[in-house]
């Protein structure tokens with residue numbers, strides 16, 4: 001008996017417009033990335049409910065595991081700035097070299113999904129972008145369903 005055919009891959013969630021200011025902030029932060037090893041530049045810009053924007057870029061290290069993702073950098077800036085809730089975030093990721101294929105979706109890694117979850121609501125929007133614009137928009141709950149979060153420890 002042959003194996004059943006694989007389930008079809010669902011289409012990417014449609015992009016939802018992010019605020020132009022948030023996109024511009026993420027694009028600027030991306031150009032400051034320290035990514036000499038992967039040569040993959042990532043910028044993130046998040047907005048809190050009161051409209052404050054915090055940015056981050058990926059920060060790699062010669063000791064490879066010590067590298068930090070752009071989302072983690074932006075969250076660190078937010079917490080250091082005195083805020084704790086993410087209303088919306090734009091992540092722009094693409095190779096530094098404009099001559100290589102840059103069409104892939106730079107979705108947050110597993111660790112960053114959990115980091116974002118700590119400070120997000122289930123319907124917080126996560127815009128995944130390339131340098132040309134937003135390519136897909138996900139809710140937090142889509143990226144990390146059945147997640148473990150602060151609520152699990154509020155006993």
Ligand code: THU
Nearest residue numbers: 038040042058069070107108109
């Ligand atoms: N990276 C991010 O900063 N965010 C993501 O969402 C995916 C990956 C970084 C980590 C590393 O510096 C480079 O991209 C290649 O993985």
